[in-house]
Amino acid sequence: MFIRGIGRTKFGVLSNSLPVLAYEAMINALNDSTVGIIDIDAIFISNFLGGPVNGQLHLNSVIASLIPEVNIPILRIETACASSSVALNQALHCINNFENIMIIGVEKMTGPGLIPITDAIAMAGDYEADYKNGLVFPAAYALIAQQYMRKYGIDHSLLEEIAYLNHCNSRMNPLAHFYYKEVTREMIRSSPIVAEPLNLFDCSPVSDGAAAVIVSNKKESDRDIEILSSRIATDTISITQRRDLTSFKSTIVASSKAYNEANIGPGDIDILEVHDCFTISELIALEDLGMCGPGKAIELIENGEISINGSIPVNTDGGLKANGHPIGATGLAQIYEVITQLRSEAGKRQVENPEFGMTQNIGGIGGTCGITIFGV
Amino acid sequence: MGLQFLVSDMNYYCKKCNKYWNYPVCNCIFCGSELIEVKSSEYRVVGSTTVYIPSKSNEKVPYFVYLLEDENGEKIIRKSHKDYKLGTKVDFKSENKTLRSVGVVGTGLMGSQIAEYLLRYGNNVIIKTRDDSRGERVFSKIKTKISKSFTEEETARSLNNLLITTKYSDLSSCDIIIEASAEEIGVKLEIFKELSDNCDGKTIFATNTSSISIDELSKVSKNPENCIGMHFFNPIERMDLIEVIIGRETSEETKRKIIEFSKDLDKNPIIVNNSPGFIVNRLLLPQINEAILLLEEGVASKEDIDSAVKLGLNHPMGPFQLADFIGLDICLSILEVLSKELSDERIKPANMLYLMVNDGKLGYKSKEGFYKY
Numbered sequence: 088m089f090i091r092g093i094g095r096t097k098f099g100v101l102s103n104s105l106p107v108l109a110y111e112a113m114i115n116a117l118n119d120s121t122v123g124i125i126d127i128d129a130i131f132i133s134n135f136l137g138g139p140v141n142g143q144l145h146l147n148s149v150i151a152s153l154i155p156e157v158n159i160p161i162l163r164i165e166t167a168c169a170s171s172s173v174a175l176n177q178a179l180h181c182i183n184n185f186e187n188i189m190i191i192g193v194e195k196m197t198g199p200g201l202i203p204i205t206d207a208i209a210m211a212g213d214y215e216a217d218y219k220n221g222l223v224f225p226a227a228y229a230l231i232a233q234q235y236m237r238k239y240g241i242d243h244s245l246l247e248e249i250a251y252l253n254h255c256n257s258r259m260n261p262l263a264h265f266y267y268k269e270v271t272r273e274m275i276r277s278s279p280i281v282a283e284p285l286n287l288f289d290c291s292p293v294s295d296g297a298a299a300v301i302v303s304n305k306k307e308s309d310r311d312i313e314i315l316s317s318r319i320a321t322d323t324i325s326i327t328q329r330r331d332l333t334s335f336k337s338t339i340v341a342s343s344k345a346y347n348e349a350n351i352g353p354g355d356i357d358i359l360e361v362h363d364c365f366t367i368s369e370l371i372a373l374e375d376l377g378m379c380g381p382g383k384a385i386e387l388i389e390n391g392e393i394s395i396n397g398s399i400p401v402n403t404d405g406g407l408k409a410n411g412h413p414i415g416a417t418g419l420a421q422i423y424e425v426i427t428q429l430r431s432e433a434g435k436r437q438v439e440n441p442e443f444g445m446t447q448n449i450g451g452i453g454g455t456c457g458i459t460i461f462g463v
Numbered sequence: 464m465g466l467q468f469l470v471s472d473m474n475y476y477c478k479k480c481n482k483y484w485n486y487p488v489c490n491c492i493f494c495g496s497e498l499i500e501v502k503s504s505e506y507r508v509v510g511s512t513t514v515y516i517p518s519k520s521n522e523k524v525p526y527f528v529y530l531l532e533d534e535n536g537e538k539i540i541r542k543s544h545k546d547y548k549l550g551t552k553v554d555f556k557s558e559n560k561t562l563r564s565v566g567v568v569g570t571g572l573m574g575s576q577i578a579e580y581l582l583r584y585g586n587n588v589i590i591k592t593r594d595d596s597r598g599e600r601v602f603s604k605i606k607t608k609i610s611k612s613f614t615e616e617e618t619a620r621s622l623n624n625l626l627i628t629t630k631y632s633d634l635s636s637c638d639i640i641i642e643a644s645a646e647e648i649g650v651k652l653e654i655f656k657e658l659s660d661n662c663d664g665k666t667i668f669a670t671n672t673s674s675i676s677i678d679e680l681s682k683v684s685k686n687p688e689n690c691i692g693m694h695f696f697n698p699i700e701r702m703d704l705i706e707v708i709i710g711r712e713t714s715e716e717t718k719r720k721i722i723e724f725s726k727d728l729d730k731n732p733i734i735v736n737n738s739p740g741f742i743v744n745r746l747l748l749p750q751i752n753e754a755i756l757l758l759e760e761g762v763a764s765k766e767d768i769d770s771a772v773k774l775g776l777n778h779p780m781g782p783f784q785l786a787d788f789i790g791l792d793i794c795l796s797i798l799e800v801l802s803k804e805l806s807d808e809r810i811k812p813a814n815m816l817y818l819m820v821n822d823g824k825l826g827y828k829s830k831e832g833f834y835k836y
Contacts, residue, residue: 106486114492124492154492155482 088179089311090461091187091301092120093423098296098411099264105134105141105195110153112297112416113191120301121308124154127301128185130161131178133171133192134415139207140200150191165415167211168364169319169450172418172457175300176317182304192416193297204293208414211451213325225290225365227326227452229282232367234332236284239382243284246366247275248388250288250408253363256395257405259436264294264411289366294411298419300426312426315349315443315460318342324454335368335453338375342447345458346377349443353377356460357441358428359399360421362449363406372447373401400438403428418448418457429463474501474537483537503533508551523729544726562586562727566640568654570601573671574643576699579605582621583613584728589626589634598627631661639724641693643671646796651675652683659684667717669693673744673793674800677710677737687712691721694741697789705730710737739804740797747785748797748810754782755813765833783833787826795820 094115096108103111109132117124130150138144147161164174171192178188196204209218212227222230236242254270257263270288278287302314320341326332346352353376361372373384378399387393393401404410404424407417425444427433441463448457475484475498477491483501490497510530517524527546531553532538547553564587567578574590581588582605592598605625610618626633634640640658644650651670658668668690670680681690692708705725709718718734725732735741740748754768763771769781778785786794798812819825819832826832 104486107488110486110488110492114490117492152485153488155484 088182088314089303089306090314090422090426091122091303091307091311092116092118093298093300093426094119095262095298095416095420095423096296097262098294098413098416098420100197101295103195103295105137105143105193106149106153108195108295108297109150109191109193109299112193112299113153113189116189116299116301122187122301122303124157127187127189128159129178129181129188130159131174131188131190132161132163133165133174133190133419134163135165135167135170135194135211136196136200136204136207136414139202139210140204141195142201166319166455166457167450168362168412168414168417169448169455169457170415170418171298171420172317172422172446172448172459173319173450173455175302175418175422175459176319176457178302179314179317182302186305187301187303189299189301190419191297191299192413192419194413194415194417195295196293196413197295211454213327216327217325223282224452225282225285228289228365228367229285230326231332231371231452232284232289232365235367235370238333239385241385243286244276245370245385245388246285246289247272249363249366249369250275252388252394253369253402253406253408253410256403256436257409259434260404260410263405263409264292264296265405265409270409285365285367288408291364291407291412294413296411296413296416296420298416298423300419300422310430312429312461312463315351315462316345317457317459318345318348319455319457320344321456322454324451326452334371334381335375335449335456337453337456338372338447338449338458341456341458342376342445345445345460349460349462351443351460351462355443356399356445358403358425358438358444359393359401360404360424360444360446361401361406362417362421362447363402363408364412364449366408368449369401369406372449376445376447395436395438403433403436403438418446421446421448422459422461425459425461429461474503475499476501501535501537503535503537506531506533506539506553508547508549508553509538511547511549544729563638563724564589564636566591566634566637567643568634568640568658569643569645569671570597571643571645573695573697573699575601575604576697577641577643577671577695578625579608580699580728582609582625585621585624587624587626589628589637591628591631591634594629598629602627631657634658635661635663635666637662637666639667639669639721641669641671643695646673646675646793648675648679651680655680655690656683659686664689667691667720669721671695674740674797676739676804677708677713681710681712688714689717691717692737692741693721693725694743696743703729703731704743705732706741706743707732707734708737708741709734740801744797745801748794748801751782751786751794752798752810752813752816755786755815758783759813759815787832787834787836789826790828791816791824791826791832792820 094112096111132146132150134146137146146163150161166173175190178190205223209223257265275288280286318341320337322337363369370384374381379387392398428438428441429444444461446459479496480493508529509532512528513525515525527543529541562585565581566589567574568591570592578588578590642654664686670692677692681687691713694706696702722732765783769783772778772781795816802810824831827836830836
């Protein structure tokens with residue numbers, strides 16, 4: 088299975104509507120590949136908030152109106168913030184029935200919405216037991232951060248460093264939400280508190296954007312990159328049902344299956360994209376993916392191992408923190424970055440000769456995890 | 464009167480592939496060619512239905528939904544409250560033209576809101592103001608508000624329909640002129656006199672007064688049959704009522720036209736014969752006055768009186784909050800009118816109200832009334 092084309096829009100506060108964003112990513116993916124739209128015989132569309140925020144469901148039919156009179160099967164996938172890696176996973180399960188499948192992720196989060204964005208995002212958590220008791224998303228990750236910080240005796244400055252590294256990387260990615268913004272450690276430190284201990288710079292932004300990839304069973308160009316494994320795993324919707332709050336079981340399960348299938352281990356990964364919706368989740372991801380032992384992520388960061396020139400470069404596009412987090416497109420944006428790196432087309436932020444790349448895409452508070460491994 | 468539409472109806476067409484998109488996209492996904500913007504001006508009604516069930520964005524039922532088709536066979540959906548037969552041609556270019564020419568005298572809170580609201584409904588609006596600097600202020604205020612909900616193109620089109628002037632003679636060709644000046648009889652009489660001198664016998668003069676007699680105002684007009692009251696409520700965008708006030712001389716024709724005009728603005732007109740305070744203020748102001756008396760007598764705190772009215776009568780605001788919002792000087796002047804005009808001494812403005820107005824505590828607009836802002 089191969090990725091035959093990738094495309095995305097800029098991420099940020101954009102004026103385009105949801106369908107127009109999707110269309111732009113579709114055209115960019117087609118232009119990047121050797122296939123045309125008539126060669127695509129099925130589409131998976133990933134989106135999280137179309138219903139509650141944009142008042143638009145039945146998105147597969149919205150995509151159909153972007154390709155009039157084509158009438159191919161199109162299906163929408165929703166697994167909160169993990170929607171697009173899961174959409175890819177589902178496409179790969181179907182790949183033997185089709186020549187080329189396009190996967191599109193899109194989210195329109197800014198501008199007037201049917202319901203406020205904080206409440207809409209909270210739909211990725213447990214509604215009855217948690218949200219009604221005030222557990223909005225930043226609050227859930229704040230509880231996790233607090234548990235982690237207590238358990239391993241770290242303070243907030245480590246989280247600030249993660250935000251700083253991601254913002255530095257985004258300054259080399261013209262498509263990133265915060266490409267334009269120079270961020271200092273002082274700005275991060277003094278930003279307003281959102282949910283103790285998390286401040287504004289611990290949180291990924293509310294972004295608009297779209298990304299698309301084309302997958303096929305056949306490799307027809309040197310730029311086509313092989314998918315070695317795509318695995319998903321799930322966990323309880325509420326964190327109250329979990330034994331350990333400093334680790335996500337779904338990441339551990341999905342990644343160990345993916346490593347097995349790809350027949351590689353954590354040490355083989357040369358470029359890694361993790362789901363840093365909040366800074367704390369980047370720390371947890373590094374440990375759950377086996378890049379280091381529990382509580383040891385601090386060493387990777389302090390030793391510069393996750394920077395572009397380090398032993399395991401992470402979130403070279405700026406991550407969710409600074410590249411942006413248009414929820415339904417996020418997983419595909421991570422894949423866009425890893426493919427760009429594996430093709431050695433990343434320009435200023437290019438990692439040296441990467442051979443294996445991996446993406447970790449989380450839904451909710453670890454309720455879903457999609458892991459994808461690529462190799463050249 | 465035609466279908467009102469405020470939505471851009473541009474289509475995007477690929478000549479090579481003969482395909483259309485409803486979305487503003489640049490290139491054809493099939494062949495890569497640049498798409499052509501197509502805008503139809505003429506549509507034919509090819510389908511229609513009358514809808515009887517209300518929904519969140521369509522509360523007023525019944526309404527009509529039309530399937531319209533242009534000369535290329537491209538279809539659009541439009542909603543209207545007007546009845547059209549199948550096959551009717553709707554020329555959007557002429558529909559686009561202003562529905563009515565409406566003058567607005569006064570640029571205060573109500574005058575500027577009325578002008579903005581009329582522009583949103585596609586009317587040609589002429590605002591008469593006292594000096595140019597007021598005119599500039601009201602223009603930028605209207606522009607800012609309209610551009611928040613309209614596209615650039617729609618905003619430009621609306622502002623094209625707006626003229627701001629300092630001369631009464633510019634109002635001469637208006638179908639309707641709404642007077643929304645200060646609530647003082649002297650000021651209003653002078654305006655009505657000027658309007659009568661500058662307009663011919665066809666123009667309707669509607670006053671947005673909340674308490675002054677239409678019959679008094681119409682005396683200075685050459686055509687008292689054209690004088691009527693059209694009482695809007697603040698904030699206009701959210702308040703669906705218009706009190707249509709009928710004077711002794713008001714003609715059936717004038718009444719009919721103003722009811723039709725109000726409905727075209729998606730408002731609910733109610734008819735009331737000229738009398739002190741009409742309906743709403745005659746009911747409201749005594750209640751506010753009684754609330755102040757309760758406070759004076761030490762029966763309850765203002766917060767608790769407001770809570771009682773909100774929670775017990777299900778009003779969105781309590782009497783003190785509402786009085787502050789209306790302006791205490793305006794409350795007092797309406798109460799004085801009620802007190803003077805209603806023969807028995809049913810209403811006597813509370814002392815506290817006089818004291819507060821004398822102290823310059825006028826409510827929200829002066830940053831202090833019953834509450835501080």
